[in-house]
Amino acid sequence: MRYHKIPDETVRRLPVYLRGAIHLSQQGVESVSSASLADLLGVKPWQIRKDFSYFGDFGTPGVGYQLEGLIKQINKILRLDTGPKAVLVGVGNLGSALLAFPGFRMYGFEIAAAFDADKRKVGRTKNGVLIEDITRLRRIRRRRIDLGIIAVPEASAQEIAKALVDVGIKGLLNFSPCYIAVPKRVKVITIDIAMDLARLPYYMPSS
């Protein structure tokens, strides 16, 4: 099934598979069947097989998927093998939590820079990252950072997004609860925490 467009949903699931693969690999497991990986991750086995099939032959019939190779492949597809760097803008409550967040490392990420508008925070170091003045954002141009994380109040989110795009950022993870307009070449993923919580009651019985 090569030479196909990869469904967006497949791309969304690849990090899930990667996490499962890394988890098992760390436990000393060498290979896994779609059935057991599915069981571990709470998805369906045929979904995994179909998803992997878009990228070529990952597995061995009768055996399963070799974990080391699988991890390498997914990392390459997602372009995580280049150790992408991110710049955080907004070191408030959420921003600080993100700086301290242990989960990025698994995927080979690093928050390599942090900026804030609050002069009292500028110059201090948090989790090994120096907080710089937002007016000096231009500095990151030469640092090979191409992901931006927006953790500022809604009112300044659009402005910060524009500034980040202007200094060469190619992808944005946005925690502000608003739509952000950027050139089409820039990918934005918005995480709106309140919004996700807001659709939970819909699914709850009676109450």
Next chain:
Amino acid sequence: MRYHKIPDETVRRLPVYLRGAIHLSQQGVESVSSASLADLLGVKPWQIRKDFSYFGDFGTPGVGYQLEGLIKQINKILRLDTGPKAVLVGVGNLGSALLAFPGFRMYGFEIAAAFDADKRKVGRTKNGVLIEDITRLRRIRRRRIDLGIIAVPEASAQEIAKALVDVGIKGLLNFSPCYIAVPKRVKVITIDIAMDLARLPYYMPSS
């Protein structure tokens, strides 16, 4: 188009529309067309009309949607009109940020209780919420709380989820990067921050 099953994707978008409607309403606007609301939120007008059409006649041809009524309707559909309460488990970096998070109020939410395993945190108050001992989780039974927010390390997430379900929680917002098994009647929405960041490089040109 009444008497239809509501698509999940429509439910996912309702909070987006609600946010837009509240935003405009606060600016004194009284009604809005699908075209301008779409423009504000970065979606397509026909998507909005189709989504609303599942619930009956929200709008007036030639005029648009009356904001006050729209807000009331969406709140009712999502069951936000009952002022749902949530319990937070895990008051670490992320949990603290969630307690301080201003965005929940717009949707009528309240974090009404917080629990942690760390004895040093227990008894203290953060953003007006008392931090209680996780071994006393049973206390929430009588408090009409039916949403749980899990912000604990991955290793204890499944255990906490089970405990929450056991004390009557009907919906979970999970920030741990793992699959959580619960009875089918309980809805789980997982926000895996690292995972969202991890698929960003895939969409970035060359780099």
Next chain:
DNA sequence: GTTTGTGAATAGTTTCACAGCA
């Protein structure tokens, strides 16, 4: 025997185009 890879069938979602109402 076990497990993959995948065409075909099914299900779900988005987009369109326009009739009908204010």
Next chain:
DNA sequence: TGCTGTGAAACTATTCACAAAC
């Protein structure tokens, strides 16, 4: 005229079932 509501068409994604590979 302006805008909604909605069938129908187009598109996208999931599920199935089984031949081929080990």
